[in-house]
Amino acid sequence: MTRMANSSSDIFSDVPSDVSFNSSSERGAVEILNSLYSALAELDLRPEEVILVSGHEKALRAVEPPKLPTPHRLGVPYGCALPAATGIRAANPRLSVIAIGSDGDMYGAGGNHFLQTIRRNPNVTHIVFHTVLCGEEDTPRSWRTGGAMNPLTVALCCGASFVARGSAGEPEFTQLLMKRAMIHQGYALLDILVPDVLDVPGADKERWLADNTYKLEDNIDGERLIDHVEAMNLAFEAKPYPLGVLYDCRNLPTLEEGLAPWQKDDRPLSQREAPLDAVWEYMKNL
Numbered sequence: 001m002t003r004m005a006n007s008s009s010d011i012f013s014d015v016p017s018d019v020s021f022n023s024s025s026e027r028g029a030v031e032i033l034n035s036l037y038s039a040l041a042e043l044d045l046r047p048e049e050v051i052l053v054s055g056h057e058k059a060l061r062a063v064e065p066p067k068l069p070t071p072h073r074l075g076v077p078y079g080c081a082l083p084a085a086t087g088i089r090a091a092n093p094r095l096s097v098i099a100i101g102s103d104g105d106m107y108g109a110g111g112n113h114f115l116q117t118i119r120r121n122p123n124v125t126h127i128v129f130h131t132v133l134c135g136e137e138d139t140p141r142s143w144r145t146g147g148a149m150n151p152l153t154v155a156l157c158c159g160a161s162f163v164a165r166g167s168a169g170e171p172e173f174t175q176l177l178m179k180r181a182m183i184h185q186g187y188a189l190l191d192i193l194v195p196d197v198l199d200v201p202g203a204d205k206e207r208w209l210a211d212n213t214y215k216l217e218d219n220i221d222g223e224r225l226i227d228h229v230e231a232m233n234l235a236f237e238a239k240p241y242p243l244g245v246l247y248d249c250r251n252l253p254t255l256e257e258g259l260a261p262w263q264k265d266d267r268p269l270s271q272r273e274a275p276l277d278a279v280w281e282y283m284k285n286l
Helices: 024-042 057-063 081-091 103-109 111-120 151-157 171-183 205-212 228-236 276-284
Strands: 050-054 072-075 096-102 124-133 162-167 188-196 213-215 241-248
Touching (some): 024 096, 024 171, 081 096, 081 103, 081 111, 096 103, 111 151, 124 171, 151 162, 151 188, 151 228, 162 171
Parallel strands (some): 050 072, 124 188
Antiparallel strands (some): 162 241
């Protein structure tokens, strides 16, 4: 395929090496961004065809790194990335919409939106930086906040059509998972483990990831469809945590398919003529 002058292969490149970070988890977020940009380039997506939505400051630093041209991006209040992403997708199904942020943003403050987005099944890719403390308390943080909370089992119980787990320590493998998530029709959750070693002196995040995760490499191409029970069993596994596609259901209707504006016209709402007469009649009857 011949690329145009401003194609994603020219725009989506690695984050510069001289960018400074406040924590190892923030560096992990940028490692994830590098994988994301590579996945976007391989899918031949142009910057104007992609929008990144986030409610987290560190994720926003990642989606707007210095010296890099980037796709559309939208910063929203903490915890509100998913409803914003759903609205964007409903208004313009031609956009590839990616909600990206931390576990506190997506599972904590945005926990109710997390559940409702799964129920609606919009064509949105949901990428979460899931911070892990490497040391004695080597459990993902959201699993320990207010009691045990496993986002993968929650997503499966709520009917998510695509559930996967990646790792900041496996950038090429995580890149493949991102591509799988972005081509999936419907809501797609990709939970990515990002070790934070600053609070545990002497901890080694690469060693922790190697010792506590394993890859489900037999299903990267998606040909083996894992059933719901098997997916739930995999989601409950811990130490080692499975990395890969846990569940991929391809026959659920998406939010956009049920919206009246898209039944006969696939143009974005911004490209249509406003029905002023109909609006005026509606306002008169209020």
